[in-house]
Amino acid sequence: MTPVRRNRKNGRPKSALPHAGASARNYGLPLPGMPDEEFGGSLIVIEGMDGSGRSTQISLLTEWLESEGFAVETMGLRRSGLVAKDIDALLAENTITRMTLTLMYATDFYDQLEHRIIPALRSDFVVLADRYFYTLIARAAARGIESDYLHGLYEMALRPDLTFWLNVRPEAAFEREFRKSHTISYWESGRDLCLSDDLFQSFIMYQAKIKKEFEALSARHGFLAMDGEASVATVNTELRKRIAAHLGIQRTHYRPSAALAHLWR
Amino acid sequence: MASRIAAGTGPTSIESVQTSREKSQLLEPARGYPGALIVVEGIDGSGKSTQLYLLKRWLEIGGYRLHFTEWNSSPLVKSATRRGKKRRLLTPTTFSLLHAADFADRCERQIMPLLHSGYLVLADRYVYTAFARDVARSCSPRWLRNLYRFAPIPDITFYFRAPLDVAVNRIMSGRPKLKYYEAGMDLNLSLDRAESFRIFQGRILAQYDEMIESDRFVVMDGALPVNKLQKQMRQFVKSRIDLSRFAPKKAARRPR
Numbered sequence: 248m249t250p251v252r253r254n255r256k257n258g259r260p261k262s263a264l265p266h267a268g269a270s271a272r273n274y275g276l277p278l279p280g281m282p283d284e285e286f287g288g289s290l291i292v293i294e295g296m297d298g299s300g301r302s303t304q305i306s307l308l309t310e311w312l313e314s315e316g317f318a319v320e321t322m323g324l325r326r327s328g329l330v331a332k333d334i335d336a337l338l339a340e341n342t343i344t345r346m347t348l349t350l351m352y353a354t355d356f357y358d359q360l361e362h363r364i365i366p367a368l369r370s371d372f373v374v375l376a377d378r379y380f381y382t383l384i385a386r387a388a389a390r391g392i393e394s395d396y397l398h399g400l401y402e403m404a405l406r407p408d409l410t411f412w413l414n415v416r417p418e419a420a421f422e423r424e425f426r427k428s429h430t431i432s433y434w435e436s437g438r439d440l441c442l443s444d445d446l447f448q449s450f451i452m453y454q455a456k457i458k459k460e461f462e463a464l465s466a467r468h469g470f471l472a473m474d475g476e477a478s479v480a481t482v483n484t485e486l487r488k489r490i491a492a493h494l495g496i497q498r499t500h501y502r503p504s505a506a507l508a509h510l511w512r
Numbered sequence: 513m514a515s516r517i518a519a520g521t522g523p524t525s526i527e528s529v530q531t532s533r534e535k536s537q538l539l540e541p542a543r544g545y546p547g548a549l550i551v552v553e554g555i556d557g558s559g560k561s562t563q564l565y566l567l568k569r570w571l572e573i574g575g576y577r578l579h580f581t582e583w584n585s586s587p588l589v590k591s592a593t594r595r596g597k598k599r600r601l602l603t604p605t606t607f608s609l610l611h612a613a614d615f616a617d618r619c620e621r622q623i624m625p626l627l628h629s630g631y632l633v634l635a636d637r638y639v640y641t642a643f644a645r646d647v648a649r650s651c652s653p654r655w656l657r658n659l660y661r662f663a664p665i666p667d668i669t670f671y672f673r674a675p676l677d678v679a680v681n682r683i684m685s686g687r688p689k690l691k692y693y694e695a696g697m698d699l700n701l702s703l704d705r706a707e708s709f710r711i712f713q714g715r716i717l718a719q720y721d722e723m724i725e726s727d728r729f730v731v732m733d734g735a736l737p738v739n740k741l742q743k744q745m746r747q748f749v750k751s752r753i754d755l756s757r758f759a760p761k762k763a764a765r766r767p768r
Contacts, residue, residue, distance in 0.1 A: 279604040279650040280698075329601050330610070333592040344620035346662055347588065350613035354592070357605045399658035403605060 276402040278361065288368030290405055291490060292379040294461070295413030296454055297435050298420030298427075299475040300482060303510050304413070305377050307483050308490070311501045312373055317494065320367035323377035327358035338434060345390045352383045353400050360404065368405075373494070380404050381468065385460035389453070390440065394463070409493055411486060412465055413475035417454035421447060479512055547627030548753050549664060551638040553720065554672035555713050556694075557679035558734045559741070563672065564636050566742045567749065571632065576758040579626050583637030586617040597693055604649040607693065611642055612659050619663060627664060632758045639663045640671075640727060644719035648712060649699060668752055669727060670745060674734030676717055680710050 277283065291308075295301050309319045325331045334351050337343040343351075367374050384397040415423075424431060431446055433439075437453025438446075465472060473485055483501075491499045503511050550567070552560040564580075571578050584593070593610050596602040602610070626633055639660040647653050674682075683690075684706065692698065695705045696712030724731060730748060732741055749755070 276652050276655055279652065281603075329596050329606060330592045333589065337588060342621075343588065344617065346616035346620055347613050350609055350616050351589070351592075354606050354609040354613060357603070357609060358601070361603050361605065362601070396658060396661055399655065402652075402655060 272405050274398070274402045274404055274406060278357075278365075278403045281361070281365070284369075286365070286369045287371045288374060289409075289494060290364065290368065290374045290376065290407045291493075292376040292381075292407040292410040293413065293486075294378055294381055294410060294470065295475055296415065296417070296420050296457060297432075298423035299413040299415045300423075300479060301377055301413060303479055304483060304486060305375050306507060307479075307501075307503055307510060308375060308486060310504060310507055311487060312375075312490075314501070315496055318370070318372045320363065320372045320374045321377060322359045322363055322374060324352065324382065325355055327355040328362065329358040330355050345387065345392060349383070349387045349392060349397075349400075353380075356380050356383065356401070357403070364405065376407070379407065379410070381410070381461070381464050381470075385457045385464060388460045389437070389456040409489060410468060410470045411489070412461065412470040412472045413482065414458075414461075414472050415475035417451045417458070419476050420454060421450050479510060543627075543664070543667075545624075545627040545664075546630040546757065547633060548758070549623070549627060549633045549635065549666045549668075550749065550753075551635045551640070551666040551669045552672060553637060553640045553644075553669060553729070554674070554734065555676075555679050555717050555720065557682035558672040558674040559682075559738070560670070560672040560734075561636055562738060563670070563732070563741055563745055564634055566738075567745055568634055570742075570746060571634075571755075571758075574755075575760045576632055576755060577630065577760070578632040578634060578758065579622065580634045581618055581622060581636070583635075583641055584611060584614055586614045588617045589614040597691070600692060600698070602693065602698070604646065604651050604698075607649065607698075608642065608646040608651050608656065608659070611646075615639065615642070615660070616662065624664065630757070632753070632755075635666070638666060638669070640669065640720070640723060640729075643723065644716045647719050648696070648715035668749065669729050670732050670748075671720060671724065671729035672732045672734045673717075673720070676710070676714050678735060679717075680713055683709075 293301050293304060305321060309321065312319050325334050330351055334348075334355060337348065337351065364374050364376075380401045384394070384401070387397050388394055421431065424435070431450055435453075436446055436450035437456070438449055440449075440453060442452040443449040461470075464470070471489060473482055475482065484499075487499045487501060490496075552564045554560040568578065568580055589610055593614065596606065596610060623633055623635070642660060643653070643656055646656055690705050690709050695709040696715075697705060697708055699708070699712065701711040702708040720729075723729060732744065734741075736744075
């Protein structure tokens with residue numbers, strides 16, 4: 248399935264594409280209690296495991312888009328006003344079971360969708376999502392929850408305009424993460440699955456499972472897979488080319504400001 | 513494999529079982545676990561909690577192995593629910609998901625392990641509360657049925673059906689101040705809290721009625737005297753569940 252093009256691009260009048268309000272942009276069901284409306288903006292998703300360079304790219308893209316005159320809003324996992332803190336507490340306790348965690352993350356996702364993404368799109372923003380519900384599906388599926396259950400859960404989610412998947416080998420991701428924080432998180436290495444007592448082995452086995460789920464998701468949702476192991480500049484250039492085409496930006500030249508120059512390597 | 517919530521296969525009523533106590537109806541349905549699950553449902557003020565309390569007392573006094581669980585009681589998600597309600601952050605979707613998370617926590621950490629270890633589990637409200645209330649809040653029934661697919665199907669679901677006026681009056685006389693979400697104020701049904709509550713409860717009642725057949729509710733007349741209803745309830749439980757399996761080992765006796 249290819250990403251659905253919205254009927255409106257930033258700064259331009261509405262196109263003639265006939266869309267039946269928000270329902271044309273979700274995966275089957277409208278959000279209950281939301282007006283049936285048409286809104287602009289663009290939703291651009293960057294997926295990829297920890298250590299794939301997501302956050303770096305989002306910082307750079309935000310600066311580039313703002314310099315081009317686009318208003319940017321970001322979202323990510325565990326950033327809702329409603330339950331982000333509760334999820335942090337639950338993860339720290341590790342008494343939580345897989346269904347509860349899946350549903351808490353779903354609550355976090357929909358709270359951001361309804362209180363952050365949709366209001367931003369209504370105001371014609373470009374929303375950059377630092378991961379989307381695809382990661383949540385991959386994680387839950389890796390823990391044995393059925394894929395059709397999970398897709399049903401996210402039936403009211405909006406279809407992104409573009410979804411990039413920064414694909415890296417788990418070994419490379421481990422190296423980058425370890426260099427950055429000198430440790431690997433309990434959950435990112437899937438320790439709850441008891442795959443191996445060795446942290447490195449556990450991380451590799453877990454991320455391999457996640458990657459397998461992502462391959463299936465990519466085929467289903469039409470991700471734009473990119474080589475996440477290429478240099479930051481190479482990945483960024485490719486991302487900008489795709490996004491520029493989507494937003495109708497003519498000139499794609501960009502050099503990071505002094506504040507972000509350290510990311511450009 | 514335990515059977516899970518899906519569409520049921522036809523109605524059950526107190527009458528049909530009381531008049532035909534055949535051997536076959538004493539057989540436990542194949543559930544994949546030795547425990548049994550008894551659920552009460554109904555709108556606020558229908559008398560369900562009183563009746564489940566009395567049923568629990570009866571079983572406790574008899575020494576049966578049981579566990580009592582309530583809707584919306586898990587400490588894990590309580591703070592989130594409280595915050596969301598206090599600040600009125602909840603939408604129909606997040607309201608529904610938080611309650612599902614709460615239920616999942618109880619289901620995975622209490623209900624399922626206890627059913628597997630041979631307990632009689634009594635639940636004051638179950639997934640049908642979510643089906644009725646969240647559909648009244650305009651959530652999609654299909655989405656909700658999928659959301660709760662992991663829930664085990666109850667052995668008995670008692671549905672306490674009281675006339676709307678009777679139920680609403682019971683609540684209004686006991687609890688003069690209705691809470692925002694409880695009264696369905698988020699739905700903009702009426703600016704008057706009592707009136708909003710009434711309309712909301714009416715919608716929920718209609719949703720419960722829709723499920724009587726498909727989910728094999730045992731309909732109980734909430735307008736009957738408490739002791740009479742309790743007698744019916746105990747008889748029905750005895751007719752449906754072999755209680756000797758939950759009796760203490762030493763004094764094992766088969767109630768007649």
